[in-house]
Amino acid sequence: MKFTISAMCSALMLPFMLATSVLAGSAEVVVENAWARASIGTSRPGAAYMEVRNGGDEPVTLTALRTDLATMPEVHRTATDEQGVSSMSPAGRIVIAPSETVAFEPGGLHAMLMQLQRPMKEGETFPLTLTFSDGGETTVEVPILGIAARGPKD
Ligand SMILES: [Cu+2]
Incomplete structure (x- = not known):
């Protein structure tokens, strides 16, 4: 599956720069292989995974997520310490270098979907x-895949 982007927002905010920014920055970002697991109810947060590719020639910075499914979506990173205990915390801004792909996957970066609305x-x-x-x-x-899915190609 392949999804391309709308750069409408930057075009609206910077009309005077349109001539030079049309194919730059986040307009060159492609999100592929997005998937999520089914949830049991809404009491626990959900998570979504994907690959975010910067096809442009300048770095882009992912600053936030938004969805009508969850009131508080946030980029999280799961880390495992020397004792094998894993925990997760907000990952902050994610900088994606030119031609680089950042993977959101189980055990690493993920889109945490807190306060599910359904x-x-x-x-x-x-x-x-x-x-x-x-x-x-x-x-x-x-x-949304099955509750035990481990990836979009399972
Ligand atoms: Cu999380």
Whole structure:
């Protein structure tokens, strides 16, 4: 699955720069292989995974997430310490270098979907919007897989 972006936001905010910014920055970001696991109800947060590729020739910075599925979506990073105990915390801004792909995957970066507004049901999809520091946004439609899924190709 492949989704391309709308750079409408940056175009609206910077009309006078349009001539030079049309194919720059977050407009060159492509989100691929997005997926999420079904949830049991809404009491626990959900998580979504994807690959975010910067096809441009300048760094882009992912600053925030937005979705109608969850009131508080946030980029988290899971880390495992020497004792094998894993924990997760907000990852902050994610800088993606030119031509680089950042993977959101189980055990690493993930889109934490806190305060779910409805259960995540297998077979359904939800829109997830990635917001970048240059004002651009990318919205991807995330398919919800089974509760035990480990990736989009399982
Ligand atoms: Cu998390």
